[in-house]
Amino acid sequence: MSNTKQDTATRILDRALALINTRGLMDVGIREVAKDLGMRPGNVTYYFPTKEHLVLALMERLRSLNASTVPTGEVRSVKEFLDRYRQMFRNQTAFVGLVVNMVNVMRYPSLARTYRTIEIERMGAITQAISELVAQGQLKHISDVRIARLTSTISLVSRFWTSEASLHPEQKINDAVMEHYMRLLATALKPVCTKAGRKSLKEAFAS
Amino acid sequence: MSNTKQDTATRILDRALALINTRGLMDVGIREVAKDLGMRPGNVTYYFPTKEHLVLALMERLRSLNASTVPTGEVRSVKEFLDRYRQMFRNQTAFVGLVVNMVNVMRYPSLARTYRTIEIERMGAITQAISELVAQGQLKHISDVRIARLTSTISLVSRFWTSEASLHPEQKINDAVMEHYMRLLATALKPVCTKAGRKSLKEAFAS
């Protein structure tokens, strides 16, 4: 074989993600991933010494996917803001097996450590975006307390919508479900929108 | 010993809940619970054949706690509505080890089956409460779609606030944190409140 280390590691991650997305993080073992790839469990641990390393690598993939697909820089309109979240939502569906289980993923010490800072930045980014939208005349001037609450709501919805959806197993996660939770974000924003903001918000849902 | 079956089963549940609340569902094993009670693991499985049975019993406890502490019947004001949720929030903190991990709890087939119906009732109860508040002149008349979205937001926040809080490990879950998430519920309600509704909402937070 001409498999380089990179190749095999990638194949392991691909297969592991696919299995985790269908069967769930807790029900997918190293042995199952290995078997599916026609290799021995010991070989998987050669590339990823522990399951924690594997999950960490997958989360890094999600982070990198977000970095490459979600625009950064100043947010100029409510539509832009929501479009960024729509892209993040899409990315989350590709890693749904991990994202639904965020609470357990974060129990891995290395992930908790790594994402402690990311977490703070995440909240900070939302708060900043809201400030920018206020400056742009898209949102009304509101108190810091209300900004904090809006931030918290957006954070909670955007992080746990897949978990909530997973509790209604009769409906698979698809674009319609995703749009439903996008609407919840919009609903949270709407009361603090200016007239211009409301117009932009409407455009975010013009199919 | 004069331990009856009921006694020992209760002691097992008490200990298991305490351990799960501090160390998390996935990190607490039958052996640990048994050891803490000075008995053998096999004896725990005598009362609860599988971990699933144990978790099922604990969830039944939570359900029963809610049944005995959260008023039922028609909701007459926004304050009443929020007070019910405040009580549910309190109850959730007593079972936080399970509630933060709802996604995994529901992976147990028997729990998924049992709570499928409870889940539907839960959503239905929120929707009905909103209708009642509209009838009471506490909330504005809003479309079914908006009712559905409000229901979804309330459901999501009230189910996953502990999970969100657990991702900020620097702050332990306490009354202040609980009130923060209560405020998120209130913020979701406020835009659809009538004048009377807003007054009642304010009373819900008068310490």
Added chain:
DNA sequence: CTTGGTATTGGACATTGTCCTATATCAGCT
């Protein structure tokens, strides 16, 4: 004081994550 059900022990089993040593494979050098 026997008896029958309840409670508890002690140990087995399969499965899991992890680890370690031996072997295979292959690229680069002479």
Added chain:
DNA sequence: AGCTGATATAGGACAATGTCCAATACCAAG
């Protein structure tokens, strides 16, 4: 070509876990 060192894979071990089962202890009723 043949050696060599690093990389890759196999094979099997280990401890811990959930689960199960047979043997024993206990205890209340007859």
